[in-house]
Amino acid sequence: MSESVGPARVEDVLTRARTGLDRLGPRAAQRAAEDGALLVDIRYQLQRERDGVIPGAVLIERNELEWRLDPQGSHRIPEATDHGRRVVVICNEGYASSLAAASLRQLGLHRATDLEGGFQAWRAEGLPVGR
DSSP states (O other): OOOOOOOOOHHHHHHHHHTTOOOBOHHHHHHHHHTTOEEEEOOOHHHHHHHOBOTTOEEOOGGGHHHHHOTTSTTOOTTOOOTTSOEEEEOSSSSHHHHHHHHHHHTTOTTEEEBTTHHHHHHHTTOOOBO
């Protein structure tokens, strides 16, 4: 008899999602953007209004992310140029962004990753924040 496996815990899913991600700290993410990486803020509008935004980041709510970043998709944004473009996903604290980056990798965006600590780490580091 084989043992049945129960449902995964979200922590386990998160750990698997982060396998293979080259997660970036705030300063490394800033340097990546300066080198052409696409910063993608997936936070809710309310969070962006409350806390501000990273200048130059593309704003895409999580439920539209894959549709907007698939370079072959009909709903892609102009910045979704090819599967080799570096994409750094940013959420509020660095959890949902890991899951999102892993999903983008499934679409073939093999350089997708996320910001450790999310927007809050960026802001705490004293990096630029706009309205």
